[in-house]
Amino acid sequence: MNQNFWEKNKTLIIIVLIVVVLVLWLVGKYNFFVNQNESITGQWAQVENQLQRRFDLIPNVINTVKGIMKQEKDIFTALAEARTRYAGSTTIDEKAAAAGQVESSLGRLLVISENYPQLQSSQSFRDLTVELEGTENRIAVERMKYNDLVKILNAGIKRFPNSIIASIFGVKERSYFEVTDEAKTVPKVDFTQ
Numbered sequence: 001m002n003q004n005f006w007e008k009n010k011t012l013i014i015i016v017l018i019v020v021v022l023v024l025w026l027v028g029k030y031n032f033f034v035n036q037n038e039s040i041t042g043q044w045a046q047v048e049n050q051l052q053r054r055f056d057l058i059p060n061v062i063n064t065v066k067g068i069m070k071q072e073k074d075i076f077t078a079l080a081e082a083r084t085r086y087a088g089s090t091t092i093d094e095k096a097a098a099a100g101q102v103e104s105s106l107g108r109l110l111v112i113s114e115n116y117p118q119l120q121s122s123q124s125f126r127d128l129t130v131e132l133e134g135t136e137n138r139i140a141v142e143r144m145k146y147n148d149l150v151k152i153l154n155a156g157i158k159r160f161p162n163s164i165i166a167s168i169f170g171v172k173e174r175s176y177f178e179v180t181d182e183a184k185t186v187p188k189v190d191f192t193q
Contacts, residue, residue: 036153043146078105
């Protein structure tokens with residue numbers, strides 16, 4: 001009777017096994033996308049953690065420098081505006097753009113500070129500069145990790161048949177953390193005015 005059952009239902013059993021394997025494969029792909037998105041979200045939190053560390057340092061740097069560099073108000077204003085823009089950002093792209101503006105303003109501030117010997121001799125300014133440099137290095141590492149995770153997800157989404165599965169589940173590509181054009185520009189400092 002067992003052999004008779006197998007022969008009568010052989011096709012049905014094979015179809016059921018194929019369907020089960022396909023469902024398990026789809027579940028695996030879906031879970032891959034979920035895991036990658038969560039990894040990217042977690043890594044972005046690490047980037048934000050380091051950006052917040054930088055933003056927490058900025059008022060200390062500004063207060064240390066303000067007394068010596070009164071004529072450089074534009075830089076202080078740009079830093080304050082960029083911090084405000086970051087705080088008001090709601091998307092990763094907006095936050096990345098605001099962080100780039102902060103980088104640009106900080107770069108200008110540090111270049112200008114080199115022309116103030118009394119500032120350079122200030123221990124608190126040197127300490128803050130070292131701490132800021134360490135933070136910038138941490139940010140660079142966290143950004144690199146974030147972009148690596150985005151690359152894995154985006155490549156997974158673009159590959160066939162993953163592209164079909166991703167579109168079925170509504171999985172979208174994520175944006176890389178890119179340096180803004182403003183941050184790429186070397187600051188110009190002119191003390192002849």
